[in-house]
Amino acid sequence: PQSNPWLQPSPVVAQVELLTIGLERETTMKITLWILQALLALLFAMAGLFKLATPIDELVASGMTYAADYPWMLYLAGGAEVLGAIGLILPAATRIKPGLTPLAAAGLALVMFLAIGLHLVRGEFAALGGPAVLMALSVFVAWGRWKKAPITPRDLRSQSLELSER
Numbered sequence: 423p424q425s426n427p428w429l430q431p432s433p434v435v436a437q438v439e440l441l442t443i444g445l446e447r448e449t450t451m452k453i454t455l456w457i458l459q460a461l462l463a464l465l466f467a468m469a470g471l472f473k474l475a476t477p478i479d480e481l482v483a484s485g486m487t488y489a490a491d492y493p494w495m496l497y498l499a500g501g502a503e504v505l506g507a508i509g510l511i512l513p514a515a516t517r518i519k520p521g522l523t524p525l526a527a528a529g530l531a532l533v534m535f536l537a538i539g540l541h542l543v544r545g546e547f548a549a550l551g552g553p554a555v556l557m558a559l560s561v562f563v564a565w566g567r568w569k570k571a572p573i574t575p576r577d578l579r580s581q582s583l584e585l586s587e588r
Contacts, residue, residue: 448571455566458559459514459523463507465556466530470503488544495540499533506530510563520573527564531557 473481473496481489481496489496509526513519534557541549567573 451566451571455563455571456514458563458566459510459527462527462530462556462559462563463510466503466510467507470500470507473497473500474504488540499537502529502533506533514567514573517573517576518578520567520575523573524564524567527560527567531560531564534560 476484478489478493478496486496506526506529509522509529511523513522513526534553537553538550538557541547541553
C-alpha cells in the first residue's frame with residue numbers, strides 16, 4: 423500500500439522544527455548564563471567585600487585562620503573577587519567590551535583554583551567544596567560566554583553618529 427503524501431512531514435517543516443529546537447536551546451543557554459552570572463556576581467561581591475571590610479582578628483575568629491598568616495593574600499583575593507563580580511555583569515549588561523565577561527569568569531575560576539590549592543596545603547579538606555563548585559560554575563560561564571552564547575558588542579560608532587546628526 424502506498425502512503426499518503428499529505429501525511430508525510432515535509433522537509434521544510436522538519437527544518438523549521440530543528441531551527442525552533444535550536445533557538446530554544448540557545449535561549450535556554452543565554453538565560454542560564456545570565457542567572458549564573460548574577461548568582462556568581464552576588465556571591466563573589468559579598469565574599470570579597472567581607473574579606474576587604476572585616477578586621478583580620480574577626481576573620482581569624484570566624485574560621486579564616488590563614489588571614490593571620492597571609493593578610494595580603496586576603497586583600498588580594500577580596501579585591502579580585504569584587505572586581506570579578508563587576509566584570510561578570512557590567513560589560514555584558516552594557517554590551518561595551520562584553521569580551522571582558524568571560525575573562526572575568528576565567529579570572530574568578532583562577533582565584534578559586536588558588537583557594538583550593540591553599541586549602542589543600544593547609545590540610546583544610548572540608549573547605550574544598552565551596553571553591554570547587556564556584557570554580558566549576560565560573561569555568562562554565564567563561565566557556566558559555568566565549569563559545570556558546572557570546573554577547574555582541576554594542577556599535578558605539580553608529581550611535582555617536584546618530585547623536586551628532588541631531
